[in-house]
Amino acid sequence: MPNRDSAYLIAPSPARDGLTRGVTGVDHRGETQDIRVVEERPLTIFLNSREIVTAMTIGDYPDYLALGFLRNQAMLSDADEVTGIEYDEELGVVVVRTAVETDHEEKLAKKTRTSGCAVGTVFGDMMEELEGLTLPDAQVKTSDLYALAATINTTPSLYLEAGAIHGTVLCQGARPLVYMEDVGRHNAVDKVAGWMQAEGASAADKTLYTTGRLTSEMVMKCALMGIPVLASRSGFTAWGVELAQQVGLTLIGRMRGQRFMCLSGADRLVWDADPSAVADDPKRARRKSAT
Incomplete structure (x- = not known):
């Protein structure tokens, strides 16, 4: 069952059976x-009778992962009617069924490996989906950014429990709504996309927060989901910044303590918070005290 609390619709479940394993080692x-x-x-994802991809995943929310992956790769459109999602835990297979059979041989032929960890797969025609795309002109309060970072970074999670994991959080204003984790940041984003698809959630007033790098594929997925703001604790790639500027995505990275950097959409920031009133990042504070 999803972990739910007053802040989240879905929160991480670090104590959930099967997500971690105890091992014994020797320290320094x-x-x-x-x-x-x-x-x-x-986890092998099928679209009707066609095998699409096998992804390495922690195993939670396979239905959202499959649905979001297919939606983010433009293999499912708003016009496609999903009639069912079947998951076989023993076989490690999830099948998404639609009312009308689809044919994606050409799309599969254009599959390329990306810079992402785990199985980050992007199809060549995702770039075509961005042509002519314009995102909503959504304002971003800096007070909301600080509030989100404070909540998300202190939420009990698999990252805090065991590390070696990425998190992606769907947010609205200062409230984090859905927090997904996985071994690949792309999987975590796809789970969020799958939840949005299943729930019919709007995107225009949302922010997507990720613990991973702001790469070209992360920007593409966020843009194709219709979310106008993408933020991260981590840094940027040049192509990610270029694509964000192209589609009008507000792109904010290096969010640590009092600091962040906005490389696209800075004109949409509402400066309603005093950075000096925000607790600085402990690591940065230690570095400063040592100099």
Whole structure:
């Protein structure tokens, strides 16, 4: 069952069975330590009778992952009627069924590997989907950015439990709504997209927060989901910035403590918070005190 609390519609479930495993190792002092490590397992996604991709995933929310992956790769459109999603845990297979059979041989032939970890797969014609796309002109309050970072970074999660994981959070204003984690940041985004598709959630007033790098594929997925703001603790790639500027996506990275950097859509920022009133990042504070 999803972990739900007053802040989130879906929050991480670090104690959920099967997501981590206990192992014993030796630390830098030669002492024995018991730690938790993240599980990963293959999940094969089918669209009707056609096998599409096998992704390495932690195994939670396979229905949202499959639905979001297909939607983000433009293999499902708003016009396609999804009649069912079937998951076989033993086989590690999820099948998304539509009312009308689809044919994606050409799309599969244009499949390319991206810079993402785990199975980050992007299809060549995703770029075509961006042509003519314009995102909503949504304002972003800096007070909301600080509030989101404070909440998300202190939420109990698999990252805090075991590391080796990425998180993606769908947010509205200062409130984080849906927090998904996976071994690949692309999988985490696809789970959010799948939830939005299943729930019919609007995108125009949302922010997508990710713990991973702001790469070209992350920008493309966010834009194709219709979300006008993408933010991260991590940094940027040049192509990611270029694509964000092309489609009018507000792109904010290096969000740590008092600091952030906006490389696209800075004119949409509403400067309603005093950075000096925000707690600085502890690591940065330690570095400053050491100099």
